[in-house]
Amino acid sequence: MNQNFFHLHLVSDGDEEGLHAAGQALAKLYPQVSIIEHIHPLVRTPDRFRELGAALEREPGMVLYRIADPAIANRVERKCRTLRCPSLSLLKLNSSAGAPEPQSAYGEMINLHLQRRPRAAFRVTATALAVILAIAAVWILSAEALRPRLASFPAAAAAVTATPIERDRAETAARVGLVRGDLWAEYAMTLVPQLPQEIIKGGTIGGHLAELSGKGAERAAGLSPHDSRIWLLLAAVASQLDRTGRESEGALGMSYYTGPNELALIPLRLSIATRSSAIGDPDFQLLVAQEIRTVLTRKPDLKPWILVAYRNASPEGRSFLEMTVGALDPALLATLRASSPAK
Numbered sequence: 001m002n003q004n005f006f007h008l009h010l011v012s013d014g015d016e017e018g019l020h021a022a023g024q025a026l027a028k029l030y031p032q033v034s035i036i037e038h039i040h041p042l043v044r045t046p047d048r049f050r051e052l053g054a055a056l057e058r059e060p061g062m063v064l065y066r067i068a069d070p071a072i073a074n075r076v077e078r079k080c081r082t083l084r085c086p087s088l089s090l091l092k093l094n095s096s097a098g099a100p101e102p103q104s105a106y107g108e109m110i111n112l113h114l115q116r117r118p119r120a121a122f123r124v125t126a127t128a129l130a131v132i133l134a135i136a137a138v139w140i141l142s143a144e145a146l147r148p149r150l151a152s153f154p155a156a157a158a159a160v161t162a163t164p165i166e167r168d169r170a171e172t173a174a175r176v177g178l179v180r181g182d183l184w185a186e187y188a189m190t191l192v193p194q195l196p197q198e199i200i201k202g203g204t205i206g207g208h209l210a211e212l213s214g215k216g217a218e219r220a221a222g223l224s225p226h227d228s229r230i231w232l233l234l235a236a237v238a239s240q241l242d243r244t245g246r247e248s249e250g251a252l253g254m255s256y257y258t259g260p261n262e263l264a265l266i267p268l269r270l271s272i273a274t275r276s277s278a279i280g281d282p283d284f285q286l287l288v289a290q291e292i293r294t295v296l297t298r299k300p301d302l303k304p305w306i307l308v309a310y311r312n313a314s315p316e317g318r319s320f321l322e323m324t325v326g327a328l329d330p331a332l333l334a335t336l337r338a339s340s341p342a343k
Helices: 019-029 046-058 070-082 090-095 102-146 164-177 181-191 195-201 208-223 228-241 249-258 263-275 282-297 300-312 315-328 330-338
Strands: 005-012 034-040 061-066 087-089
Touching (some): 005 019, 005 046, 019 034, 019 061, 034 046, 070 087, 087 090, 102 164, 164 181, 181 208, 181 228, 195 228, 208 228, 228 249, 228 263, 249 263, 249 282, 263 282, 263 315, 282 315, 300 330, 315 330
Parallel strands (some): 005 034, 061 087
């Protein structure tokens, strides 16, 4: 709303004579201010006073009044103070000796009114923002209070099982969070908590819960595409639902692209990659080779996971591991070849 626009209420206990002149004088003194006049004559009965009060509540603004009865004039002033409407008596303005010029008095009222309006707008805006922040805080805290305290995916043995209560809480938290991919990922993980361990051991899972977990992981990936853990979860579920490994290729690649240096993902990601048909892709091989190089040069304590992946890998995956490891660590290559592949 334009802050140079306001309502002017002209009040009298007699007829309208002279009220228009006061409004016109105000408009001429300040032509840059747009004024809407409201004439209220014969304000000398309770009914007329209630009508005036209702008009001020509907359209608050400045009040110029000409009322001879001091009791009625005081009621008008009290009403104006209650509604925070500037008021000025035309009788006092004309009769007080040494009073300021009309232009000065009108100007003070206009400036006061125009200053109050932005303050009121600021208060409304601040209140609206506070309400929005409060709603957002309740939304975030509600989801956090509902989510179960489970080990972060893909923790190895910290969360082998998830109780039905934890599963229900994870689902409720995800539905409350709605657009939070991490909560949907947690819900998907509670459906198949044994998934990382089974993949690393070379086992399989399936059934209705795995399908539900896949749908939850897909939703999580769509909401949080930056999170490499979620892409790995989606690849892990897809690798179980499609034993050829083709369905997991895209999600597994995204896990590498979004988190190439996530050390916590290496054991599970390496196991899935070496069992996937994507291991024959030269571009994909570069991603896996970089991860193996990281293990051999920076995190030698993760070398046993290369051995685990080798035992459960496909023939093509084992060939790739032998080629990559042999170029960097011949001793580990000998250990790989001496190990017994999973049957």
